[in-house]
Amino acid sequence: MPGRKDARVLALDGVDADFPEGSFTAIVGASGSGKSTLLHCMAGLDEPTDGRVTMLGSATSEMKPAKRATFRAQHVGFVFQEYNLIASLTAAENVSMPSRLAGRTLSKGQIDAALDAVGLRHRANLKPHQLSGGERQRVAIARVMASEPRIVFADEPTGALDLDSSGVVLDWLRQLASRGTTVVMVTHDVEAAALADSVAVMSGGRLATWSNCRDAQRIAGLVHAARAR
Numbered sequence: 001m002p003g004r005k006d007a008r009v010l011a012l013d014g015v016d017a018d019f020p021e022g023s024f025t026a027i028v029g030a031s032g033s034g035k036s037t038l039l040h041c042m043a044g045l046d047e048p049t050d051g052r053v054t055m056l057g058s059a060t061s062e063m064k065p066a067k068r069a070t071f072r073a074q075h076v077g078f079v080f081q082e083y084n085l086i087a088s089l090t091a092a093e094n095v096s097m098p099s100r101l102a103g104r105t106l107s108k109g110q111i112d113a114a115l116d117a118v119g120l121r122h123r124a125n126l127k128p129h130q131l132s133g134g135e136r137q138r139v140a141i142a143r144v145m146a147s148e149p150r151i152v153f154a155d156e157p158t159g160a161l162d163l164d165s166s167g168v169v170l171d172w173l174r175q176l177a178s179r180g181t182t183v184v185m186v187t188h189d190v191e192a193a194a195l196a197d198s199v200a201v202m203s204g205g206r207l208a209t210w211s212n213c214r215d216a217q218r219i220a221g222l223v224h225a226a227r228a229r
C-alpha cells in the first residue's frame with residue numbers, strides 16, 4: 001500500500017481462469033472481492049506480484065511495458081467507468097484515437113457510424129467536459145466499436161447510464177461477442193450479468209463459482225452465498 005510499506009493487501013489469491021475467444025463473461029462479487037483488480041491484471045494495467053496472463057496466445061504479463069502498451073493498442077478495448085477520454089480532444093477525435101495509435105486511420109464515415117450507433121453524432125465536435133456522464137460513457141463505447149478490438153474489458157459499463165442506454169450497451173457487448181470478440185465485464189448489476197454467457201463470482205480475492213445462469217435473482221443468490229462462505 002502506498003505510504004504504508006508494511007501493510008499488504010491480498011487483492012487476488014490463486015485465481016486461475018480461461019476466457020475463450022468470443023465469450024462474454026460477467027465478473028460479479030461483493031465490493032472489495034477483487035473484481036477490478038482481476039480486470040486490471042488481465043488487461044496489463046496492474047502487474048500481478050505472481051502469476052501469468054496470456055492474451056491471444058501471448059504472455060502479456062511477461063512483456064516489457066512499452067510492448068504491452070502496443071499489444072493493448074492493437075488488440076484491446078476498454079469501457080471503464082472513469083471513461084478515460086482525452087480531455088483536450090473532441091468526441092470524434094477520441095473515437096479515432098485508438099485506431100491511430102494502432103496505425104490505422106478511420107474514415108469520417110466510420111467515426112460517424114460509431115457515434116451514430118450510440119446516438120451521439122450531433123455531439124461529435126464537443127469535448128468531454130461539455131458532455132454528461134452518460135454521454136461520455138457512450139463516447140467511450142463508440143471508441144471501442146470503431147477500433148474493433150479482439151478483446152474488450154468493461155468495468156461497470158452501465159454504471160452511469162439510464163435503463164435505455166444500458167440496454168443499448170449490453171446489446172452491443174453481446175453482439176460484439178457473437179462476432180468473435182472476447183468480452184469480460186465487471187458489474188454489480190445482476191440484470192446485466194444475466195445477459196452474459198457465463199458468470200464468474202468472486203469472493204475474498206478468489207474465484208468462488210462459475211455459472212451459466214441467466215437469471216438475475218439466482219446470480220444475486222450466488223454472490224450472497226459466496227460472500228457468506
Ligand SMILES: Nc1ncnc2c1ncn2[C@@H]1O[C@H](COP(=O)(O)OP(=O)(O)OP(=O)(O)O)[C@@H](O)[C@H]1O
Nearest residue numbers: 001002009011029030031032033034035036037038
Ligand atoms: N491500490 C490499492 N492499495 C491497497 N489496497 C487496494 C488497492 N486497490 C485495491 N485494493 C484492495 O484490494 C481489494 C480488492 O479491490 P478491488 O477494487 O479489486 O475490488 P472490487 O471487487 O472491484 O470492488 P468494488 O466492487 O467496490 O469496485 C480490496 O480489499 C481493496 O481495498
